[in-house]
Amino acid sequence: MTSTPHHPDLRSQLETLATEAFRPELAEIDQLPTLDITRLMNGEDAAVAAAVAERLPEIAAAIDAVAARMARGGRLVYAGAGTAGRLGVLDASECPPTFNTSPGQVVGLIAGGPDAMVTSIEGAEDSPELARADLEALALRADDTVVGVSASGRTPYAVGAVEYARSLGALTVGLACNRGSALAAAAEHGIEVVTGPELLTGSTRLKAGTAQKLVLNMLSTITMIRLGKTYGNLMVDVRASNEKLRARSRRIVALATGAADEDIERALTATDGEVKDAILVLLADVDGPTAARLLAESGGHLRAAMAAALG
DSSP: OOOBTTBOOHHHHHHTOGGGOOOGGGTTGGGSOHHHHHHHHHHHHHTHHHHHHTTHHHHHHHHHHHHHHHHTTOOEEEEESHHHHHHHHHHHHTHHHHHOOOTTSEEEEETTOGGGGTSOOTTGGGOHHHHHHHHHHTTOOTTOEEEEEESSSOOHHHHHHHHHHHHTTOEEEEEESSTTOHHHHHSSEEEEOOOOSOSSTTOTTTHHHHHHHHHHHHHHHHHHHHTTOOBTTBOTTOOOOSHHHHHHHHHHHHHHHOOOHHHHHHHHHHTTTOHHHHHHHHHHTOOHHHHHHHHHHTTTOHHHHHHHHTO
């Protein structure tokens, strides 16, 4: 491969990355019995949570910063290529049904656009300009957060997204799986979960992908807890968009209040199916409109609305 000023020798770069390292002790893995390979892979996966645990202070600091921005109306935007991009899109797409977030409040950007979810879009990950264009299309603001996700920590699309976001004053988080990454260095909050060499050399959809999913789950879930989207460990902002979720809504109200089924149905009817409002109706003995007003005045935090109702 010939190096140019704009394209350094990628092969030599990859050889320095722990996620790309070759493990000679696994060179004959294809000769092993299937059960032995499953044991090896399971053992590898067991190490991922410990790698994430080493970065919990950095993850918590990022979450507090994200929550502060989102409380002011900011958006959470994930940006990545390949597996990392798909994981961001997955986490973002699960926020509306889980936390009743509004469309566009949590966004997943993948290099190459929606088609890249199921097809490899050649060259898309190598373009920081593409990341900038994708963020410009969102009209990125200073109250927004951009989380660049890249196992190698060098993917130009992810690094470019973070650099452009930071130039606008937006909050930036860089999630990588190698030490000393360009992505973590570019971001205000760098999180490097070092998962080491993969079972299959360079296949970062394995341990690195698992680590990324764990961290993205933390970022979104705990941010939503901080924003009052839960009551204890109950998803009180769940959107009842199908029969399963309607049943879950009734169960959540029951767990939160201990009320009888007929009272729960009455409260959900009075609040147009809004779980949080129905809980307030039952626990504070207020009507539907009063519950809605108290929640609006408390920024959607059920405990604060309850305190206000009970004086």
